Amino acid sequence: MTNTSEKEQLMSLLFEGDTQLVDLKFFRGFPDQGNRADGETLAVTEEDICREFRSAIEQRRAGTADVSKSFNDDAPKIDVRTLFRS
Amino acid sequence: MPAVRNIHKLIEFFSSFTVLPVNPDDVRDQILSYGVKDEIEFVGVNLDRRIMLGAFHQYVVRSAVYADPMIHVDIYYDRSLSRDWKRVVCCKELLHILDHSTSKAATPSDCENLIAGMATMKLDTPFSIEKAQAWSDQLMLFYAMAVLFPWDAREVVYDDYRQDPTKLGAIAKAADLPEVVVVSVLSDYWPKLYASVSGQN
Numbered sequence: 001m002t003n004t005s006e007k008e009q010l011m012s013l014l015f016e017g018d019t020q021l022v023d024l025k026f027f028r029g030f031p032d033q034g035n036r037a038d039g040e041t042l043a044v045t046e047e048d049i050c051r052e053f054r055s056a057i058e059q060r061r062a063g064t065a066d067v068s069k070s071f072n073d074d075a076p077k078i079d080v081r082t083l084f085r086s
Numbered sequence: 087m088p089a090v091r092n093i094h095k096l097i098e099f100f101s102s103f104t105v106l107p108v109n110p111d112d113v114r115d116q117i118l119s120y121g122v123k124d125e126i127e128f129v130g131v132n133l134d135r136r137i138m139l140g141a142f143h144q145y146v147v148r149s150a151v152y153a154d155p156m157i158h159v160d161i162y163y164d165r166s167l168s169r170d171w172k173r174v175v176c177c178k179e180l181l182h183i184l185d186h187s188t189s190k191a192a193t194p195s196d197c198e199n200l201i202a203g204m205a206t207m208k209l210d211t212p213f214s215i216e217k218a219q220a221w222s223d224q225l226m227l228f229y230a231m232a233v234l235f236p237w238d239a240r241e242v243v244y245d246d247y248r249q250d251p252t253k254l255g256a257i258a259k260a261a262d263l264p265e266v267v268v269v270s271v272l273s274d275y276w277p278k279l280y281a282s283v284s285g286q287n
Contacts, residue, residue, distance in 0.1 A: 025142040053141055056133060066130030075169060080242045083246075
């Protein structure tokens with residue numbers, strides 16, 4: 001599969017029918033940490049990005065994604081003013 | 087620019103929070119309170135984290151032929167991420183809803199340019215003010231950090247951390263944020279960056 005075909009497949013997903021795209025952004029990683037949360041770095045190509053985002057859209061459409069209107073935050077809350085005060 | 091003003095308002099709103107972690111649902115609700123009508127969903131998928139951790143996809147949908155168009159936002163994240171990283175990814179992507187100023191990707195040509203730019207972007211250099219000015223996408227990450235680790239919370243823990251850096255883990259756990267994010271917020275350069283992203287200079 002060529003770079004062009006990956007890009008074309010993604011574009012056809014993004015703009016199929018009369019779909020109107022407003023904005024698109026990717027989060028590739030955190031500075032100082034390479035391209036991954038655990039610090040590993042990797043040269044990433046346009047083909048990689050197109051393939052990965054197309055896969056994400058397809059997972060959503062296939063119903064295999066975890067879709068929710070809520071972040072479902074279950075982290076315990078703490079007032080940091082009490083964090084180091086015993 | 088109203089969008090930037092709203093981001094500044096958002097950072098100001100959360101700046102007095104000392105109860106952590108900041109819930110992305112609260113960030114979403116605050117964004118919606120600025121008159122944003124977008125329908126927002128969080129979408130956990132399997133991603134190759136070497137390539138991307140998440141994505142922001144905003145598009146117009148029509149539920150019926152004569153229905154009014156509605157703007158839908160999908161906040162994608164890699165579902166294998168730990169909750170603290172998920173918090174960073176989702177908050178950063180949420181803030182793009184308020185970003186109506188730069189780097190729009192509304193046409194196929196715009197999309198292709200965005201993808202080409204992302205593929206060549208290097209992430210192995212440290213934070214800098216110059217970088218914040220150069221990359222609107224990175225700038226959104228600074229905004230998200232300012233929201234997720236509010237200024238007053240930083241003021242509370244700063245001295246404890248400087249006296250005993252081993253407390254980093256406890257602070258990161260309380261904020262439910264990755265240590266690398268918390269280290270940046272507790273660094274000496276953060277006040278200058280914060281002043282920039284919060285519109286104070």
